[in-house]
Each structure stands twice: as structure tokens, then as C-alpha cells.
Amino acid sequence: MPSGDGGAVGRATVTVATFPDYAPAQRAVDYLSDNKFPVERTAIVGTDLRLVEDVLGRMTTGRAALAGAGSGAWFGLLIGLLIGIFSAVNWLGIIVTAVVIGAVWGAVFGAVAHAMTRGSRDFTSYSSLQASEYGVNIDADLADRARQVLGGMDGRHAAPAR
Incomplete structure (x- = not known):
């Protein structure tokens, strides 16, 4: 289910994992990078933003x-x-x-x-701006590969996309 959220203009992206906080989403992208995944085709997208003062x-x-x-x-x-x-x-x-x-x-x-x-x-x-959820979005043509790589992370770091 491709979406245009978080990708470069004209690129269809897919959310491959979601997280309740930014830090685990960042760790997931770092894990992808450590496994030689082309992270330049990745985005961390916060949804349901709210301003907290x-x-x-x-x-x-x-x-x-x-x-x-x-x-x-x-x-x-x-x-x-x-x-x-x-x-x-x-x-x-x-x-x-x-x-x-x-x-x-x-x-x-x-x-x-x-x-x-x-x-x-x-x-x-x-x-500060805070999001209720952070998604790791990947270009649609690399989504399956990203899910496969993220499947190798231990349970503390990854959460599957809903």
C-alpha cells in the first residue's frame, strides 16, 4: 500500500515499521544502514503532531x-x-x-x-513538537527488502507496521 508520505516528490513510499517514540525509529534506520541498506531512500515520518509547551x-x-x-x-x-x-x-x-x-x-x-x-x-x-507515532517509510520498490532486514533486529528495537 504505497503512500506519498515522507518520500521525495514523485516517489511512492511504504511504511515498513512504526514506533511510539523517535529513538527506536532512529535505531531501525541505523540498523538498516549497518546492514548496507540504501538509507537515502528512507524517511522517518512523525504523525499526529502536537505542540507541547x-x-x-x-x-x-x-x-x-x-x-x-x-x-x-x-x-x-x-x-x-x-x-x-x-x-x-x-x-x-x-x-x-x-x-x-x-x-x-x-x-x-x-x-x-x-x-x-x-x-x-x-x-x-x-x-517542542511531538508525534504520537513514528513510521519508517521506504521507497516502495525496496519495502520487502527493508522488512527482511528489520526482521533480524531483536524485539526491543523493531515493531511491525500496522
């Missing part, structure tokens, strides 16, 4: 200022190093001054930016 914590003006200070310090370090490379005077002093100025301005901008949101987003989070 994990809330990491509360964002306060102080935390926003601290995060801004950290970013500003890194930027200041970069600028200080660039100036220090071309300067013959007190190289370390230039770097320290640039880091301090960057941290101060970063803290100011971080605090002001957070205050301007007026509490509309007072938390930090991490977003």
Missing part, C-alpha cells in the same frame, strides 16, 4: 533583568575581544569593561522589555 517557571522583572545581563555580558565579551585584538593597551581591562557595560545594558533592556508586556506572559517555557 513545558512551563519552566515564573518570569519576574528581576529574572528578566538577570537573563538580559547574562546575554549582554556575552555580547560585551565578544565586543571586548574584538576591540582587545586590535588594541595595544590594557587588553584585560578592555574586556572586563566591555563585559560590565554589556551586562548593565542587557539587564536594563531585559527589565524594560519584560515590564512592557504588563504581565501578559509571566512565565518561561520550552516548546
Whole structure:
């Protein structure tokens, strides 16, 4: 039962195995590669995608200022190093001054930016896309060979396609 999912344009593909997580699907493709299968004709396709946003914590003006200070310090370090490379005077002093100025301005901008949101987003989070199932899709002309190779994997790694 060929499908167009996950293959290159114009190539009919077949799902030869499905997995509940990405890692076993990746191991299956790695196993195919280890067995000299042409994996360039393979795709891992996630289905039923959903966006998951994990809330990491509360964002306060102080935390926003601290995060801004950290970013500003890194930027200041970069600028200080660039100036220090071309300067013959007190190289370390230039770097320290640039880091301090960057941290101060970063803290100011971080605090002001957070205050301007007026509490509309007072938390930090991490977003990721997750699929409910991952299929290993193979070009239709190689599907039987792929199933045969995957049949040699132990039961912890492979799951047959539904």
C-alpha cells in the first residue's frame, strides 16, 4: 500500500515499521544502514503532531533583568575581544569593561522589555513538537527488502507496521 508520505516528490513510499517514540525509529534506520541498506531512500515520518509547551517557571522583572545581563555580558565579551585584538593597551581591562557595560545594558533592556508586556506572559517555557507515532517509510520498490532486514533486529528495537 504505497503512500506519498515522507518520500521525495514523485516517489511512492511504504511504511515498513512504526514506533511510539523517535529513538527506536532512529535505531531501525541505523540498523538498516549497518546492514548496507540504501538509507537515502528512507524517511522517518512523525504523525499526529502536537505542540507541547513545558512551563519552566515564573518570569519576574528581576529574572528578566538577570537573563538580559547574562546575554549582554556575552555580547560585551565578544565586543571586548574584538576591540582587545586590535588594541595595544590594557587588553584585560578592555574586556572586563566591555563585559560590565554589556551586562548593565542587557539587564536594563531585559527589565524594560519584560515590564512592557504588563504581565501578559509571566512565565518561561520550552516548546517542542511531538508525534504520537513514528513510521519508517521506504521507497516502495525496496519495502520487502527493508522488512527482511528489520526482521533480524531483536524485539526491543523493531515493531511491525500496522
